[in-house]
Amino acid sequence: MERKQGFFSALKEEVVRGLSPGRSRAKSPARNGSPISGLLRRKKNHYVANPEPLIARSGSLRPLGETLTPLMEGPDPDGGEVGDSKRSGSGLGQWMKGQLSRTPSAASNAYKRSDLRLLLGVMGAPLAPVYVSTNDPLPHLSIKDTPIETSSAQYILQQYTAASGGQKLQNSIRNAYAMGKVKMLASEFETATKAMKNRNAARAAESGGFVLWQMNPDMWYVELAVGGSKVHAGCNGKLVWRHTPWLGAHTAKGPVRPLRRALQGLDPRTTASMFADARCIGEKKINGEDCFILKLCADPQTLKARSEGAAEIIRHVLFGYFSQKTGLLVHMEDSHLTRIQTNGGDAVYWETTIDSFLDDYRPVEGIMIAHSGRSVVTLFRFGEMAMSHTKTRMEEAWTIEEVAFNIPGLSVDCFIPPADLRSGSISEACELPQDERGKSTITLAAHRAKVAALEKAHDSSIDNMVWKMEV
Template identity: 40%
Template sequence: MRSRVALEPLAEEPGGGEEEAARRRSGLHAALHRWARLLSGGAAGDDARPAADLRGLLSVLACPLSPVPLLPRLPRHVASSAQYIIEQFRATTGCGKLEDGAVKSMYASGRVRLSMLQEPGGGGGSGVIGSGGGRGHEGSFVLWQLAPSMWLLEMSVAGQSVAAGSDGRVAWRRTPWLGAHAARGGSRPLRRALQGLDPVTIASIFSTAEHAGEKEVDGEDCFVLRLDVGPSVLSSWSDGTAETTIASAVSDYRAVDGGVAVAHAGTSTAHLARFGVGVRAARVVARMEESWTIDDVAFNVPGLGPDAFIPPEEVRRSRSYGAAIGGGK
C-alpha cells in the first residue's frame, strides 16, 4: 500500500505567552534560518551543516502528527468506491482482530535513517538547501500505543533524542533545543500510524476519503484515495511561515500475533518550503528523506496503562495544555 497525503509536522510553537513567544526563535525556525545562512555562505559550511541538517530533520520527520484526528467508528457499509477499498484494506490487514477487544495495546521498535537531500532545480527564485550528497544520520525508535489515542514515541538519532506523546486529549513533543510543549490542535494520531504500523488508524482516518482513480506506483496498479483537510484547520495548527508535504511508501507487510498485517519497512520524503522575513530567497526549499525498518512488534504489552502516557510536567503546567483540557470538558 502506498499513501500520499499532506501532513503537518507537530507544531514547534504553542500559542500565547511571553515564554512561548520566545521559543519561536528556537526549533524549526532557527534551523531554517541556519540553512539559509549556509546556503549564502554565511557560516562555516562543512562543520555547521550536519548539526543544522539533523535538527531540521528531527523537527520535520521524527514525530509529526496526522492532519486529522481519529474519527468515530462509523457503521460499516459499502456505499462508495472509497468505502469498498477501505473494507478490502480492513479485511486484508486483519483490522477485525484488533477491534474485537482482544488487543488493547501495541509496541514497536525499529531503526531509522534520516537524510537531507539536494533538491534539483529550484526555479522561481527559490533557494535550495541540503547536504549535497544526502548525508545520512542513523538511529532507532520505540513506540507504545494504547487503544489507540494514547501513544508515546522516543527516537534517538546521531546522539540527539526527541520524544512525543498523547494522553488522548493533548499531543506534545520534547526536543533538546526547545524543551517540552503541547501541540496545537489537540490529540491526533502520530504520522507513523499512517505508515502501515496501525491498520485500524489508517482505516479510520481514510473512512471519509474519496476515490480519486487509479495510479501506477513502482510498477503496481494502486487505488488513490483523496482526503481533504480545510486550509483553516491546517493554518490554526501552524504559524503560516512554513509548508510541509510528506509522501510515504510502505512495504514488507508481515503477519503479527494472530494474522494482523503490519508493514515492517518504508520510506518518506518531505518537501519543506519556508516563507517570510529573514530568508535569503523568497522561498527556501528543503528535501528530506527517511527510511525505516521495524525489528519488533508486540500486542498487549504487560503493565502498559494510561499512567505511561501522562505528559511531562512542563507541558501540564502550560496554558495551552490547560486550555485544551478545559475545552474537552
C-alpha cells in the same frame, strides 16, 4: 609513561608541521585525519559504542551508547542537551583538537547541528491531519443516497481492513509496541540561483532508532534518537505534547491527532479510521502496482485550531494509495500549507510535503505490518518575490525490528505528560527553518535553523544503503 611520551611527541610533531609554510592539508585524504586527532580518538575509543543497537525499557528508547557516556572534554561540540557536561574534565584535548582542525571542522559541526535539527523537527514525530478515535466504528457500506466517491472509498477501506487481518482481530488489540531503526538525510537544498546536492549520501545519513507505544483509547508515546539528539512525543488521549532539545517540553496546537509514523503500516485500524470520511478520486500506478487513491482534507475548524498568531494553516490534505492487488496501503502522501505574516513585511508561504512508501508487509500475530519503508520530505518556501523561493529535500528510511500486541502491564501511567510541560502550546510552524520566523510574533525561542552545506562528511559508521527516491 611510554604512552604519554608518545602522545606529546606526536603533538609536538603535529604543531611543528602545522606551523610549517610548506604544509598542504588539501592533499590529505581526510581533512580531519591528522595524527593528533587519531591519537585523541584512540585515547577515547573505549567509550565509543555502536549507535545502532537499541535497548527498550518501559517504553523508553535507550541507545546502547548512552550506557557508556564519555567524560566530555569541555563544552559539547554538537550542542546537545545539558546534563552530562557537568562531568567534563580538562578541556585541553578538545581545545587542541579544535585548533588543529580550525574552521572547516567547526563549520561542519554547525551545519550538522542545523541539518539534524531540521530533520528531527520535521520528520521526527509529525501528526496526522485530523482527529481520529479508534473507538469509532467504520461506516457501513452504503450505496443509496451516497456519492459514488464516498461509497467507493468505504468499499476500499473494507477491503483494506480484511487484508490487514480483519476487524474482529484488530478490535481485540488493546495496546501495541514497535521498535525500529531509521536513517535520515538532508539531501538537497535549492534556491532561485543555485542548488546543492549531497554527493555522499551514505556517509552523511544520520542513523538512529525509535520506539512506539500505543494504547486504547487514543494514547501513544514515541521516542526517537538520531545523531545524539532525541525527540519525545506523546498523547494521553486529551492532549498531544512534544519535547525537543531546542524547545523543551510543550503541547501541540490543535485537537488530539494520531502520530503519522504509526499510520505508516504499523496501525491498520487507526489508518482505516483516518480515511473513514475520505473520497476515492481515481487510480494511479505506484512502483508498477495499480492503486486506488483516497483523499482526505482537514476541516476548517481543525485548521483554525492549529493556527497561531502570525502562522495560519491554510490547508492539509492526505492521500492514501491502496493496492488493487493486495488491498494494503502502499503509499501515503500528505501536504500542508502554512502562511506566515511577518511584522511589516510580505507574507511567506511554506508547503511541507511528506511522501511515504511502505514495503515488506508481514503478519504479526495475524496483523499485516509493513516492516520497512522510506519517506521523502520537501519543504518549499515562497512569497511575493519569485526569486525568493527555497526548496529543501530530506529523506528517511526505516526498518521495523520488533512488533508486539497486548503487552501485559502497560497502563495509562506510561502516557503521563512530562512534569515540566509548558502551559502554552506551540504551533508546528516553529519547526520551519526560515529566517522570517524570527521576526514574527510566533517566535518562542531565538533559534535559526539554516539548511546549507549538504556536502558535509563525518566519521560515523553507516551501513551501506542505496537512496533511490521517486516522487
